Amino acid sequence: MPKIHLTTFIKAPAERVFDLSRNISLYKKALQNRKEKISSGAASNLVSSGETVTIHARHFGKTRMITARIIEVNKPLTLVEEQVKGDLKAFRHERHFKEIDNGTIMIDMVEFEGPRDMIGSIFSSFFLKTYFEKIFQQRNELIRQYAESDKWRAVMN
Numbered sequence: 217m218p219k220i221h222l223t224t225f226i227k228a229p230a231e232r233v234f235d236l237s238r239n240i241s242l243y244k245k246a247l248q249n250r251k252e253k254i255s256s257g258a259a260s261n262l263v264s265s266g267e268t269v270t271i272h273a274r275h276f277g278k279t280r281m282i283t284a285r286i287i288e289v290n291k292p293l294t295l296v297e298e299q300v301k302g303d304l305k306a307f308r309h310e311r312h313f314k315e316i317d318n319g320t321i322m323i324d325m326v327e328f329e330g331p332r333d334m335i336g337s338i339f340s341s342f343f344l345k346t347y348f349e350k351i352f353q354q355r356n357e358l359i360r361q362y363a364e365s366d367k368w369r370a371v372m373n
Contacts, residue, residue, distance in 0.1 A: 222349070292313050
């Protein structure tokens with residue numbers, strides 16, 4: 217099972233970084249220049265425990281989908297989501313936040329198994345790990361930019 221481990225340092229309080237990481241508006245901004253679309257079953261702009269997020273992406277002529285449920289929210293320390301429906305055999309994303317003297321260390325730990333179909337399995341082995349790493353790095357950079365400036369105020373209403 218492929219694994220991704222990303223560590224991002226952000227000069228902002230853990231609570232702000234935590235909330236930005238579960239902010240649907242910010243996630244949509246991170247995906248706006250890509251082929252992905254995101255929708256949410258969340259009651260507000262901040263996803264909470266039990267709520268779902270669905271991402272649709274078109275690759276190699278096929279639309280792929282992942283619906284993940286937020287299964288753990290321990291503010292501002294941990295946020296965990298797992299696939300409940302979709303093309304992958306499995307997907308789990310843990311986000312951990314550690315406040316330090318001059319900011320927050322955000323750690324993404326992702327485990328997944330490739331798509332269920334034959335083409336998807338081949339696609340997975342060559343493409344999927346790099347694809348997910350790039351998406352999470354872009355999202356984390358956007359979180360950093362917002363958290364370290366006053367931009368966070370505009371999306372946290």
